[in-house]
Amino acid sequence: MQKRLTSLDAFRGFTVAAMIMVNFPGNEEFVFHTLRHSKWNALSFTDHVAPFFLFIIGVSIHFAYSNKVANEKSALYKKIAWRALKIFLIGMFLNLMPTFDFSDIRWTGTLHRIAIVFFICSIIALHTSWKQQLVIVITLLLAYWFIMMGIPYPGEGKVMLEPGKNIAAYIDSLYLPGKMWQVTWDPEGILSIIPTCCTTLLGMIIGRIIKSEISVNLRLNYLMLIGVIMSILGYFLGLSFPVNENIWSSSFVLVTAGFACLIFASMYFVFDVLPYSTYSKIGVVFGVNAISAYVLGDVLALIFYSLNIGGNTLNMHFFNYFTSLGMIPELVSWIYALLFVSIVSIPCWMLYKKGIFIKV
Numbered sequence: 001m002q003k004r005l006t007s008l009d010a011f012r013g014f015t016v017a018a019m020i021m022v023n024f025p026g027n028e029e030f031v032f033h034t035l036r037h038s039k040w041n042a043l044s045f046t047d048h049v050a051p052f053f054l055f056i057i058g059v060s061i062h063f064a065y066s067n068k069v070a071n072e073k074s075a076l077y078k079k080i081a082w083r084a085l086k087i088f089l090i091g092m093f094l095n096l097m098p099t100f101d102f103s104d105i106r107w108t109g110t111l112h113r114i115a116i117v118f119f120i121c122s123i124i125a126l127h128t129s130w131k132q133q134l135v136i137v138i139t140l141l142l143a144y145w146f147i148m149m150g151i152p153y154p155g156e157g158k159v160m161l162e163p164g165k166n167i168a169a170y171i172d173s174l175y176l177p178g179k180m181w182q183v184t185w186d187p188e189g190i191l192s193i194i195p196t197c198c199t200t201l202l203g204m205i206i207g208r209i210i211k212s213e214i215s216v217n218l219r220l221n222y223l224m225l226i227g228v229i230m231s232i233l234g235y236f237l238g239l240s241f242p243v244n245e246n247i248w249s250s251s252f253v254l255v256t257a258g259f260a261c262l263i264f265a266s267m268y269f270v271f272d273v274l275p276y277s278t279y280s281k282i283g284v285v286f287g288v289n290a291i292s293a294y295v296l297g298d299v300l301a302l303i304f305y306s307l308n309i310g311g312n313t314l315n316m317h318f319f320n321y322f323t324s325l326g327m328i329p330e331l332v333s334w335i336y337a338l339l340f341v342s343i344v345s346i347p348c349w350m351l352y353k354k355g356i357f358i359k360v
Contacts, residue, residue, distance in 0.1 A: 005210070007267035008059060010280035013287025015052045017341050019110075020297040022046040024305065026319045026336030030329035035337075040163055041242040043255065050110065050245070051199050051256035052263075053290075057118055058203020059264070063211060065125045073126050084119035086360050087111050087291065094298045098306065107178040108188040111294070116193055121200040130208045137198045137205075141250040144195050145241050148249070161242070168192055168247050192248040199248075202230070202257040206264065216273055223265035231258030285345060285352045292358045293348050297340075304340060315340075 022045075025031045034045040065076065091111030096102070124133065151167050153160040160166055169185035180186040209222050234243065234254030243251045271280045286293045304314045312320070315336055322332040351358070 005063075005268070006271040006275065006277045006280050006284065007264065008056065008063075009287035010271055010283030011264055011267050011287070012053070012056045012060075012290050013283035013285060013293075015049060015056060016286045016290045016293050017283070017345075018045075019049045019053065019294065020344055021337045021341050022049060024297065024301055024315075024337055024340050026315050026333035027329065030319075030333045032330045032334060035334065038245060040246060041244050043243050043245075043252075047245040047252075048256055048259060050113075051252070052260045054114065054117060054196060054199045055203035055206075055257055055260040055264075057114065058121060058200035058205075059207035059210065060203075061118070061122050061125050061200070062204045062207030065122060066208065066211065076126060077123070080119060080122045083360060084115045084122075086115075087118065088115035090291070090295060090360065091115065094295065097298065098302055105178045106181065106186075108176070108181070108186050110188070111291075113188045113193070113196060117196050117200050120193075120197050121204065124197075124201065125204055130205050133201050133205055137201045140194050140198050141253060144191075145237075145250045147191070148247065149241055161244075161247075163246070166247060187246040187248075195248045195250055195253045198250075198253050199257055202253070203260070206261055210268065220265055220269055220273070223261055223268070227258045227261030227265060229258070230254045230261060234258055282345070285348050288357050289348055289351050291360045292351070293344060296347060297344050300340075300344060304343070 022035050022037075025035065036044060037046050038044050088111065091109045091114075092105075092107075094111065095106050095109055124136065128136070148161065148167055149159060152158050153165055153167065154170060156165070163169075163182065164184040168189055168191040171191050172180065172186055172189035173184070176186060176189050181188070206223065206226070209219055209226075212219065214222075231254070234251045234256075237254060238249075238251035241249050241251050243249060243255055245252055267280070271277050306313060310317070318336050318339075319329070319332055322335075323329050
């Protein structure tokens with residue numbers, strides 16, 4: 001039986017904690033630049049969070065499904081579909097909070113994207129080898145590059161790669177139901193599912209290396225080498241197809257997957273090989289109940305960011321008080337975000353201590 005990787009739980013948990021931190025600053029108006037999503041072509045700390053989580057999902061998919069024999073696969077289809085549907089429905093629930101107004105609904109989001117990619121990549125995992133998965137990744141990344149950089153934007157007669165004016169946004173304007181995150185375009189639209197799947201497929205390939213019978217030293221060397229190669233390839237591809245989270249460009253896939261591979265390899269070395277697993281505890285507490293922690297963040301935000309107490313919300317009381325003392329607004333905003341993560345960690349810690357792991 002495969003030993004559970006502390007590093008995988010920790011990496012997943014630190015990523016979820018980072019996701020909550022960047023989603024809930026003390027004041028949206030005052031946030032350090034790198035803790036914001038890039039407006040367009042760029043790569044901030046926050047831009048790494050979603051691809052890291054999808055990469056981790058890929059590693060987990062390989063661990064879960066790589067040893068399934070032919071007669072087990074048919075039973076897994078229903079399990080995979082049901083899990084994907086549950087994650088999607090949770091995403092819809094969070095989108096609808098707190099008003100539950102179905103007339104102004106958004107059908108996309110972080111959990112929606114996770115659900116779709118999980119379903120597609122899990123099915124691929126059941127029917128392909130790592131070499132076939134690598135061919136799929138290369139083919140899809142090149143195809144997406146050609147689509148985005150080779151097809152003129154309708155009505156303009158030229159290739160465009162601007163917010164709301166690119167082929168992905170055009171397809172969303174025709175076929176994506178409901179409202180869009182940015183009114184005329186959505187960063188989690190239809191076409192960008194293609195490269196997003198590539199992020200998870202790369203995680204699946206890395207999962208195979210981790211689970212292989214080769215020596216630990218060789219595994220670590222492979223992970224470091226692959227991480228460096230993907231990062232460099234992504235950088236040079238970015239010279240023609242810019243690194244951009246909003247359209248999940250092919251260069252963005254390679255750079256972020258490369259960084260994820262390097263960080264995962266580092267955590268694997270520290271937490272599982274050395275092992276200094278004690279230092280992984282904070283990450284593991286979030287990681288073993290990752291979806292639950294994410295949902296808790298959104299639910300608790302109704303109290304800490306929406307509930308009016310004494311003429312203002314809790315986050316603004318905190319922000320106004322400490323900025324009045326002369327503290328840097330961005331720093332106060334970040335400290336409050338960290339405090340909010342700490343508050344979310346309390347129920348997660350209680351679940352962890354009781355050995356309760358909520359599986360969606």
